[in-house]
Amino acid sequence: MTTFNSILDVIGNTPLVKIPLPCAASVYAKMEYMNPAGSIKDRSALYMVQQAENQGKLKRGGVIVEPSSGNMGIALAMIGRLKGYRVIITLSDKTAQQKIDTLKAYGVEVVICPMVTDQKDPRGYYKQAHKIAKETGAYMPDQFHNPDNALAHYYGIGPEIWRETQGKVTHFVAAAGTAGTVSGAGRFLKEQNKNIKIYAVDPETSFHSTKGSPRPYAVEAFGIDAPSDLIDFSVIDDVIPVADADVFEMTRTLCHTYGHLVGFSSGAAALGVMKIANTLTEKDVVVFPLCDSGKPYLHKLFGK
Structure with a gap:
């Protein structure tokens, strides 16, 4: 039998599952909500x-x-x-x-x-x-500025995606908050193949998307709300702005149509994939993370 010495030993190596979004490419999602505390974090x-x-x-x-x-x-x-x-x-x-x-x-x-x-x-x-x-006198990890945040994904989800797609991944799309995931995983993937496209997804009224004049938005758990030391534009090909209503709709679609009860950042990433759908071909392999579960957002998403 397979056993683990600690719950910490089961962090990472999440399943990669196909999600047949309506586009020409093969689209896969990393089920990060299966981590023991429930998210990619x-x-x-x-x-x-x-x-x-x-x-x-x-x-x-x-x-x-x-x-x-x-x-x-x-x-x-x-x-x-x-x-x-x-x-x-x-x-x-x-x-x-x-x-x-x-x-x-x-x-x-x-x-x-x-x-x-x-x-x-x-x-x-x-x-x-x-x-x-x-x-x-506490230690503050400071996820917004700590390079170890991005390195966790450089050494973790990036290599996993490369290995699990057998090096066939052509696009990586992720919602950005601290931008640790998209920058860290993106850097690893670009080092394997410089032609891989890396996209960050951001609320259209965030600090970044409004060029420093942010307005409130309803979605949670992502959004570039301040200048970040972790955003690596040398690996990010583009930042895709998304509207609240569209993220809500896509997040519900991931649940109703594809069976993944996930949060807003997952819906945003899937929406990001659809925003670039007209550039994709059947030869492309797109990966995005399902960053967290939708259970904490049931009332907000479904009125439950």
Whole structure:
């Protein structure tokens, strides 16, 4: 029989499944919502914590604090509590209630902050996390600026996609928040074949898509809301802006038509694939991540 010594050992190596979107290409999705804490953020959370431990930034009995839209917080909650750390997560008040409840179930401390469009606003969850880190001496992974976030995907999902498609992948499309996934995996894939196309998907009213004049948007768990050290435009061929209503519709379609109950970032990535559909041929192999489960968004997506 196959056994594992720890729940952390089953992070990654998620299934790659075909999703017959209406386009000429063969389209596959990485089922990242099958990671133990429920999202692709398990990969980067584990890698950042391990690197911090190796570098002496995080020691036995230490404290982890992180601003999160939910998924990174949940991943750090699972990993941090398992390793014996105190964990504090700051969130915006836009975060789905089930994510907040999940964090509390892991026994971590949750600080809810008003939703702001400027990451520099002292009221927002990003600045509040920095304040707490300074006051408590906590380690802050800082997924928005930590290169280990992108490296987790350079060493993880990137090689997996290359191996599982037997090097046939031609396009990688991913919703971007910190841009760690699209930049890290994208860099690995470009190193294998410079002709692979890499696309980031972003809300049309985000900081990036509006060129610095963001407006509120309804979707959660992705969106380039501030300048990021992780966005690697040397590997990203284009950023695809998407509208709230279209993301909602595609996310519901992934559930109703293809059986994947997933979140907004997954719907955004699938929508990104359809936005480039007219450039695809039957020789193309497109991969996108199903980043998290749709269960935390049931009320918002389906009114349940």
